[in-house]
Amino acid sequence: MAGWLFCCCTSRGIDLRRVTQLSWNPRAFLYHGFLSDAECDHLVKLAKDKLEKSMVADNDSGESVMSEVRTSSGMFLSKNQDEVVTRIERRIASWTFLPEENGEAIQILHYEHGQKYEPHYDFFHDKVNQELGGHRVATVLMYLSDVQKGGETIFPNAEGKLQQVKDDTWSDCASDGYAVKPRKGDALLFFSLHPNATTDNFSLHGSCPVIEGEKWSATKWIHVRSFEYPPHATSANGCGDENELCSSWAATGECEGNPSYMVGSDGAPGFCRKSCGVC
Incomplete structure (x- = not known):
């Protein structure tokens, strides 16, 4: 499935020459310059005065709870909140070939010094969350700022983690798996399910602690079914x-x-x- 998705011609503003395949296990791809600087700044501005402590889903009940596993702050935009958000949502659908209606609203996240999100899966362990759109099949993580050091997205189970060469510009956390540095405007797409819809344990991922600077990101989770209902x-x-x-x-x-x-x-x-x- 992934090979077909990423061999198509450029269309609807998607330039596949900017897409790099990072891994097949998990299936992960990096789009360089997916967002413009102006789009990144706009998303940060929408969120800046509305941030709240980030929550996690309890594995048994599905309840949203606070946890030291995730220490960032964040907020959800509304779908099609304005022209910029609508344009980005359509661009995500074009790149992933997954319907807009299957996506959650974009979540904006802010990480300050030392803040992190320990390795976790984006697919669900509880039945409550699976009732609403099914599992999350894919995640698009958009970086809205540069980070001087730290803040990498890490895949501890990725097959290619031992082959990735790292120097002293990477944090110690990044050495624990295949890592992606946050670069303003770049977008990381990875799949939490295999093409046969079974869960992919290679997709375990986390956000390393920020060491220097701050990190802003925007997450779009996409489900196997519609995340919307009739009027x-x-x-x-x-x-x-x-x-x-x-x-x-x-x-x-x-x-x-x-x-x-x-x-x-x-x-x-x-x-x-x-x-x-x-x-």
Whole structure:
């Protein structure tokens, strides 16, 4: 599947001459200059005054919880929030050949000195999160800033980790696997599932601690099925849920952990507003 995806001709603003295959196990590709400097700065500006402590999904319950495994701060944009965000989302769909509707809203992340995200998988271990769009099949990680040292994305299980040559410009953390340095405008695409839809243990990845400077990034998670639902149905009093699992998702903290989907924003109501108590 991946070989076919990346041998197609350039189209819709995608220049595949800028794409480098990093690994087949996991399937990972780096697009140099995927975003312009202006686009990077715009995404940072949208997020800067709205950051909150990043959460992780509990492996058993699916509940969003705080953890020292992930020490960054972040926030979710709204889908198609403005012209710039819409353009980026369409570009992601063109590059990955995965439908826009299968993607979550873009999450902006900020890492300060010493902050990190320990190695983890983007596919789910719990059934609750799998009900909403199924597993995450792919991740597009866009770097919005340069980092003087540290902050590398690392794949501890990658087959090519021993062949990658590193000098003293890399952090010690980066020596523990195949690593990618954050460069402003670059985008990293990697797959969490094999082409037969089974989970890929090679896709274990993390974010090394920032040593010098700060790191801004934008993440787009893409699922195997649509992450959207039909237009909102209206209950008798104008308040309702769009999925029978809304109450269970709300009980596990998804109103706070995934507000873009659950609660929504101005002009884009969420799908579980009743269970989240916002209407």
